[in-house]
Amino acid sequence: MLTxxxxxxxxxxxxxxxxxxxxxxxxxxxxxxxxxxxxRGKDVIAKALTYFLILLTLFLVFVAVSYLVRQGKIFSPKxxxxxxxxxxxxxxxxxxxxxxLGDYSLSGPWLLSQADITDESYVYGIFCKKExxxxxxxxxxxxxKKTISSSQNYQCWQEQCxxxxxxYVGFYWTSPxxxxxxxxxxxxxxxxxxxxxxxxx
Numbered sequence: 001m002l003t004x005x006x007x008x009x010x011x012x013x014x015x016x017x018x019x020x021x022x023x024x025x026x027x028x029x030x031x032x033x034x035x036x037x038x039x040r041g042k043d044v045i046a047k048a049l050t051y052f053l054i055l056l057t058l059f060l061v062f063v064a065v066s067y068l069v070r071q072g073k074i075f076s077p078k079x080x081x082x083x084x085x086x087x088x089x090x091x092x093x094x095x096x097x098x099x100x101l102g103d104y105s106l107s108g109p110w111l112l113s114q115a116d117i118t119d120e121s122y123v124y125g126i127f128c129k130k131e132x133x134x135x136x137x138x139x140x141x142x143x144x145k146k147t148i149s150s151s152q153n154y155q156c157w158q159e160q161c162x163x164x165x166x167x168y169v170g171f172y173w174t175s176p177x178x179x180x181x182x183x184x185x186x187x188x189x190x191x192x193x194x195x196x197x198x199x200x201x
Contacts, residue, residue, distance in 0.1 A: 106170030138197035156197035
């Protein structure tokens with residue numbers, strides 16, 4: 001029902017003004033040919049023709065825009081080559097990634113050389129990049145002003161991963177006000193896993 005009504009909207013917007021212009025033209029022609037007010041009749045006809053040209057221009061613009069919309073040439077977002085469809089609200093940052101170790105989720109992994117951070121204390125896991133994913137080989141705690149790569153186990157990481165470009169790190173963050181939980185979290189994870197570069201004692 002609504003679609004049928006919408007189809008008749010252009011006829012209303014253009015049909016009524018066209019009828020008015022036609023009536024105005026007839027009125028001018030009658031005044032010109034059947035009365036003595038020829039100048040007034042000419043003015044009325046001229047106005048009717050002017051209004052008709054304006055209405056015709058608007059109609060042609062309407063038809064052109066309607067055609068382009070149906071063809072999808074305008075009002076459609078530019079497609080970008082992407083693995084995922086473009087969001088209608090724009091681009092969003094890459095979603096966070098996590099690796100689950102028991103009941104703990106480590107954010108990451110990130111390449112160690114790009115995430116060797118020192119701004120706060122945290123528990124970290126060291127991963128080797130493999131073809132099918134990541135293998136965790138070590139777990140540690142880092143503190144402020146101490147980089148992860150300064151760990152005494154760094155040489156073991158290199159030996160297990162083959163090269164530095166394959167060493168990745170994941171983080172388990174706690175609130176700065178609860179940094180004492182780092183040791184508790186570390187112990188809980190460590191007791192359930194045996195890491196190559198820091199085996200259980």
